[in-house]
Amino acid sequence: MSTNTIISLKDIVVEFDGERVLEGLDLDIHDKEFVTFLGPSGCGKTTTLRIIGGFVAPKNGDVFFEGKRINDLPPYKRQVNTVFQRYALFPHLNVFENVAFGLKIQKLPEKEIRTRVLEMLELVNLKGFENRGVNQLSGGQQQRVAIARALVNHPKVLLLDEPLGALDLKLRKEMQIELKKIQQSLGITFIYVTHDQEEALTMSDTVVVMKDGDIQQIGTPEDIYNEPKNAFVADFIGESNIVPGIMKKDFLVEFAGRDFECVDSGFTPMEQVDVVVRPEDIKVVPTIAGHITGIVENVTFKGVHFEMEVLACGTHWLIHSTQSQAVGASIGMQIGPEDIHIMHKMEE
Amino acid sequence: MKSKYSALPYYVWMALFTIAPLILVLVFAFTDNNGAFTIENISQVGEYTNVLVRSVWLAAVATVICLLIAYPLAYIMSRLGPSKQRTMVMLIMLPMWMNFLLRTYAWMTILENNGLLNRFFGLFGVGPFDMINTQGAVVLGMVYNYLPFMILPLYTIMVKIDNRVIEAAQDLGASPLKVASSVVLPLSVPGISTGITMVFVPAVSTFIISRMLGGGGNLLIGDLIDLQFLGNAYNPHLGSAISLVLMVIILLCMSVMNQFGEEEEREGMLI
Numbered sequence: 001m002s003t004n005t006i007i008s009l010k011d012i013v014v015e016f017d018g019e020r021v022l023e024g025l026d027l028d029i030h031d032k033e034f035v036t037f038l039g040p041s042g043c044g045k046t047t048t049l050r051i052i053g054g055f056v057a058p059k060n061g062d063v064f065f066e067g068k069r070i071n072d073l074p075p076y077k078r079q080v081n082t083v084f085q086r087y088a089l090f091p092h093l094n095v096f097e098n099v100a101f102g103l104k105i106q107k108l109p110e111k112e113i114r115t116r117v118l119e120m121l122e123l124v125n126l127k128g129f130e131n132r133g134v135n136q137l138s139g140g141q142q143q144r145v146a147i148a149r150a151l152v153n154h155p156k157v158l159l160l161d162e163p164l165g166a167l168d169l170k171l172r173k174e175m176q177i178e179l180k181k182i183q184q185s186l187g188i189t190f191i192y193v194t195h196d197q198e199e200a201l202t203m204s205d206t207v208v209v210m211k212d213g214d215i216q217q218i219g220t221p222e223d224i225y226n227e228p229k230n231a232f233v234a235d236f237i238g239e240s241n242i243v244p245g246i247m248k249k250d251f252l253v254e255f256a257g258r259d260f261e262c263v264d265s266g267f268t269p270m271e272q273v274d275v276v277v278r279p280e281d282i283k284v285v286p287t288i289a290g291h292i293t294g295i296v297e298n299v300t301f302k303g304v305h306f307e308m309e310v311l312a313c314g315t316h317w318l319i320h321s322t323q324s325q326a327v328g329a330s331i332g333m334q335i336g337p338e339d340i341h342i343m344h345k346m347e348e
Numbered sequence: 349m350k351s352k353y354s355a356l357p358y359y360v361w362m363a364l365f366t367i368a369p370l371i372l373v374l375v376f377a378f379t380d381n382n383g384a385f386t387i388e389n390i391s392q393v394g395e396y397t398n399v400l401v402r403s404v405w406l407a408a409v410a411t412v413i414c415l416l417i418a419y420p421l422a423y424i425m426s427r428l429g430p431s432k433q434r435t436m437v438m439l440i441m442l443p444m445w446m447n448f449l450l451r452t453y454a455w456m457t458i459l460e461n462n463g464l465l466n467r468f469f470g471l472f473g474v475g476p477f478d479m480i481n482t483q484g485a486v487v488l489g490m491v492y493n494y495l496p497f498m499i500l501p502l503y504t505i506m507v508k509i510d511n512r513v514i515e516a517a518q519d520l521g522a523s524p525l526k527v528a529s530s531v532v533l534p535l536s537v538p539g540i541s542t543g544i545t546m547v548f549v550p551a552v553s554t555f556i557i558s559r560m561l562g563g564g565g566n567l568l569i570g571d572l573i574d575l576q577f578l579g580n581a582y583n584p585h586l587g588s589a590i591s592l593v594l595m596v597i598i599l600l601c602m603s604v605m606n607q608f609g610e611e612e613e614r615e616g617m618l619i
Contacts, residue, residue, distance in 0.1 A: 055515055075518040076526075082519045088512035092534045101530075102520035153520065 004031040005067075006157060006189055007052060012061035014047055014213075021047050022213040024061070029157075029191060034183050036192045036200040039210035040236070045193045046085075048210075049159050052191065053082050066156075080157040081150035086166060087142045089134040095121070095145055096130035102153040120152040123182065140171045151182070157189040164199065176202050197237050201225060209233050230343050234276040241282075241317050245275040245342070253342055256292050256313040260335065264342040274343040279307070280320040281339035290332020296325045376588035389589035396572060396590065403569040404597060406483060406558075407551035410490035414498040414547045415540065417491070422502035422539070423532060426509065437503070440496050452489055452560050459485055459561065481563030489557040490547075497546040505539030506532070544605055549598055569594055 007029040014022040022044045029035050037045035050056040051063060054075035063070050070078060081102070089098050096117055103113045121127055124144040134142060143163060150158055160179075164172045180203045183190045194200055200207050201221040209216040209224060217229040228234035231242045245255030250265035255275045267273060287293050294312025301324075308319045312333060325331055380386045425436045443451060458464045459479040469475035479485055509532065517527045555570030562568070569590065576587030
């Protein structure tokens with residue numbers, strides 16, 4: 001895989017006013033990949049993006065682009081383009097002029113500029129909007145202009161800083177699919193920053209989960225969801241129940257007051273671990289058939305499923321089920337071996 | 349309906365202190381001592397063409413110098429942190445807290461033939477230079493006194509330019525010079541035209557600066573008007589006529605400049 005690495009970050013350290021934002025970040029990004037930096041606000045994902053764009057200079061560490069060190073290259077000489085949060089369109093220019101900005105700086109012939117801009121506007125479904133002022137556009141349209149303005153330059157890498165953050169849910173979902181389509185049809189590397197885990201899972205080839213300036217896990221969306229490396233990732237990617245447990249031996253874990261068969265091995269015997277169970281993996285059964293018995297405390301209708309809070313063994317469990325239970329009812333909970341994810345305790 | 353009445357005091361104010369004096373000036377300008385209609389006053393203004401030209405020229409030079417000094421400064425200020433910005437605005441305003449006359453007197457003592465500067469040059473065996481009572485001194489006085497009126501409107505406009513827009517331009521390949529010419533300049537046109545107005549108009553009609561720093565030889569239109577009302581040449585009819593001509597000149601200058609400003613904007617649109 002390292003043969004087609006396009007961007008490489010080595011031991012990046014960033015400080016703002018003496019506060020560490022990134023602590024020795026290492027990351028390789030491959031060509032034509034859709035990579036997402038995912039994490040809560042303040043985790044350093046936008047800073048990482050701005051380092052690649054050239055807007056933040058790292059205190060320590062190196063940035064490589066196609067094997068060349070580009071630490072000292074100013075933004076306007078880099079072969080990447082950015083779609084900014086809140087778009088940052090030029091308010092004094094119309095749609096056409098906004099998109100043409102980069103091409104005019106490259107001093108391309110007027111005719112080529114025209115063809116390429118119109119092509120790009122068609123790609124983002126803004127045909128016929130050339131002469132509109134950007135302030136006359138809706139949020140979704142402005143966002144498309146921002147994408148077109150960046151893509152028209154044929155960058156090798158497109159950086160996107162929470163570009164869909166200001167849009168409503170339905171539009172956001174549409175744009176997610178559109179962006180993915182554009183990325184695949186143009187064969188450009190996309191580096192996407194978001195705090196929305198669903199967005200990350202929907203679009204990415206690779207997800208980089210970050211927290212406090214550190215990478216927690218890098219993997220495909222399936223990996224990240226099914227095999228979270230630690231309790232933080234498990235909790236951040238989708239909802240999950242995280243309870244303390246003891247790994248008795250390989251394939252046997254104790255939690256919630258009893259032993260469970262599981263599929264994990266390689267832990268020291270009797271190691272204190274975090275046990276992660278996804279809410280949709282807990283089956284609701286009659287009390288006699290369940291591994292654990294609990295009392296339903298709260299039920300919320302979520303559309304596709306019901307979300308239940310169940311008190312069992314002193315812990316509140318989150319359960320997703322298509323069938324509702326009465327509040328106060330006693331239920332049995334069944335958890336299969338594949339649904340139990342064992343994690344080393346986070347050092348904190 | 350209520351808002352209509354709440355504007356009433358302002359209408360009264362404008363009628364009393366803007367419209368009425370203007371009418372008075374008009375009446376005075378077109379009448380003689382006996383109150384009879386005449387255009388002699390206006391035609392007499394023609395004798396002072398050289399003073400008019402000098403006023404407009406010196407004010408224009410001062411305005412351009414102000415713009416050249418203020419533009420980069422305002423841009424740098426607008427990109428500083430909030431607390432530094434406040435300090436800078438404060439420092440720029442500070443001289444304005446001192447009396448205008450006092451500030452201009454201070455320049456007199458600095459520029460005099462045996463003033464501070466010439467004594468300083470004397471230490472190195474050069475000079476003395478003739479600095480006071482020159483057109484240069486008048487321009488200097490104008491620039492010094494009116495510079496804040498150029499900086500502040502420019503700064504107010506520039507501080508509104510989103511940093512992300514500048515970053516976006518850099519991201520799209522614009523060098524610092526290109527960012528300045530195709531993003532910052534077109535977006536700051538309103539500040540430029542306000543700044544020019546606020547410096548040019550008081551500069552073209554000043555009389556204190558020219559009298560104190562320009563000596564008797566650099567009479568400006570403001571001095572001329574002053575002489576007609578408070579000087580030996582007492583003639584309010586001529587004074588009103590000159591004021592009227594000055595107003596027309598300023599109006600013409602402003603409309604020419606607005607034309608230019610609009611063109612600037614259009615050019616900016618085309619990059």
